[in-house]
Amino acid sequence: MKTNPGGQLAPDEVVGRDRLIAKLWRILERQSLVLTAERRIGKTSIIKKMTAQPQFGMRVFFRDVEALRTPLEFVNCVFEDVWADLSRKQQTMKRVRIFFEQVSGGEALGVKLPQTVAPHWKTLLTKTIEDLAEQQAGLIVFCWDEMPMMLDNIKRDQSESLAMEVLDVLRSLRQMIPNLRMVFTGSIGLHHVIARLKETGYANSPINDMFVEDVAPLALIDACDLAEKLLRGEQIRVVDERVLAQAIAEAVDCFPFYIHHVVDALKWTDEPQTADLVAKIVQMSLCDDANRWDLAHFRVRINTYYSAVEQPLVLGILDELAATGTPLLLRELLERLNLQQVVSEPEAEAEAVRKLLDLLRRDHYIVQQPDSTYRFKFGLIQRYWQLRGL
Numbered sequence: 001m002k003t004n005p006g007g008q009l010a011p012d013e014v015v016g017r018d019r020l021i022a023k024l025w026r027i028l029e030r031q032s033l034v035l036t037a038e039r040r041i042g043k044t045s046i047i048k049k050m051t052a053q054p055q056f057g058m059r060v061f062f063r064d065v066e067a068l069r070t071p072l073e074f075v076n077c078v079f080e081d082v083w084a085d086l087s088r089k090q091q092t093m094k095r096v097r098i099f100f101e102q103v104s105g106g107e108a109l110g111v112k113l114p115q116t117v118a119p120h121w122k123t124l125l126t127k128t129i130e131d132l133a134e135q136q137a138g139l140i141v142f143c144w145d146e147m148p149m150m151l152d153n154i155k156r157d158q159s160e161s162l163a164m165e166v167l168d169v170l171r172s173l174r175q176m177i178p179n180l181r182m183v184f185t186g187s188i189g190l191h192h193v194i195a196r197l198k199e200t201g202y203a204n205s206p207i208n209d210m211f212v213e214d215v216a217p218l219a220l221i222d223a224c225d226l227a228e229k230l231l232r233g234e235q236i237r238v239v240d241e242r243v244l245a246q247a248i249a250e251a252v253d254c255f256p257f258y259i260h261h262v263v264d265a266l267k268w269t270d271e272p273q274t275a276d277l278v279a280k281i282v283q284m285s286l287c288d289d290a291n292r293w294d295l296a297h298f299r300v301r302i303n304t305y306y307s308a309v310e311q312p313l314v315l316g317i318l319d320e321l322a323a324t325g326t327p328l329l330l331r332e333l334l335e336r337l338n339l340q341q342v343v344s345e346p347e348a349e350a351e352a353v354r355k356l357l358d359l360l361r362r363d364h365y366i367v368q369q370p371d372s373t374y375r376f377k378f379g380l381i382q383r384y385w386q387l388r389g390l
């Protein structure tokens with residue numbers, strides 16, 4: 001297998017996700033799914049593999065919706081997918097056609113919905129899915145990759161209320177059509193988008209019927225397997241392939257994306273390919289100006305998703321947790337943050353930090369351990385954060 005950091009993988013190149021995929025299919029039998037995880041963990045690869053290898057009798061659609069900016073663009077994607085699917089089976093979209101003729105002023109229904117029908121996007125979406133559901137007895141699964149990004153786009157370009165309406169319509173469709181499932185994936189947390197909508201009066205819980213699954217990096221055994229396959233595929237000759245593969249997997253916390261990168265770097269070097277060289281590659285990549293490991297977003301997105309008031313506190317928390325050799329209790333963290341100038345009330349101070357710690361957990365920066373201490377979730381990201389602060 002060849003290295004391909006960040007590229008599209010063929011289903012058989014997606015290493016070590018079979019058990020997770022089997023679990024996701026079982027969840028989908030009963031409800032819809034939200035797949036969350038840190039960036040570059042392999043969410044898209046997982047759902048693309050599921051789309052390519054659906055369970056018997058299911059119809060699975062995949063769409064990257066990141067670039068969509070209006071509800072009509074979104075409905076168009078769904079419509080195109082359903083149109084293509086039903087046309088292949090020589091089936092028609094009766095409900096959509098009848099409704100379209102009523103609202104389009106005589107225009108014939110084509111593969112693209114015209115802008116003139118934009119005000120009717122909700123009905124068109126509903127009728128599209130109803131037409132499909134009528135002709136598909138098994139489960140229908142729509143995988144929408146980067147859904148939070150699309151909602152954020154709609155919110156920014158259009159309005160908060162339109163983004164809310166999209167979430168509400170999708171929820172009501174899930175409730176109306178028993179064999180319909182949705183999979184939302186994305187690297188920005190849906191909770192940020194929904195939290196902001198709530199600030200503007202949105203009271204619903206639009207995804208509380210969906211199962212939230214957090215995707216972890218690969219298990220060590222699978223990460224070693226991936227590293228070995230890549231070493232072999234790139235014909236990198238070493239004394240003990242297994243030992244080097246394990247050194248690579250452990251050096252990058254079993255993130256498959258970084259495993260691809262390390263083997264890729266090994267491929268181009270003339271130095272002896274040892275665990276020491278792996279450590280050197282990782283170290284250099286953590287400070288890479290070209291940001292090939294895509295780590296800069298850990299810093300950048302704090303400005304996007306945390307308010308101006310929260311940002312200094314968030315950065316302070318992460319700096320302290322990065323610097324410490326041992327995980328910290330809330331009390332210890334508060335001592336180190338030395339917040340007296342910012343907040344005069346000690347309880348308010350603790351509450352503000354607690355709230356941000358919760359958000360940082362949901363954003364996969366940190367974890368709280370069973371003994372209540374907090375630490376960075378991934379050692380690699382902690383080292384990146386330390387190096388930025390030096």
Ligand SMILES: Nc1ncnc2c1ncn2[C@@H]1O[C@H](COP(=O)(O)OP(=O)(O)OP(=O)(O)O)[C@@H](O)[C@H]1O
Pocket residue numbers: 004005006007008009013014015016017037038039040041042043044045046186187226256257258260
């Ligand atoms: N299971 C896997 N086996 C082999 N390589 C993988 C696997 N998962 C991810 N990768 C590697 O990591 C890269 C990123 O994976 P992917 O695009 O699926 O992640 P993602 O979580 O969707 O990222 P983002 O949050 O940026 O959308 C892939 O191009 C590939 O190099």
Ligand SMILES: [Mg+2]
Pocket residue numbers: 043044045145
């Ligand atoms: Mg992705």
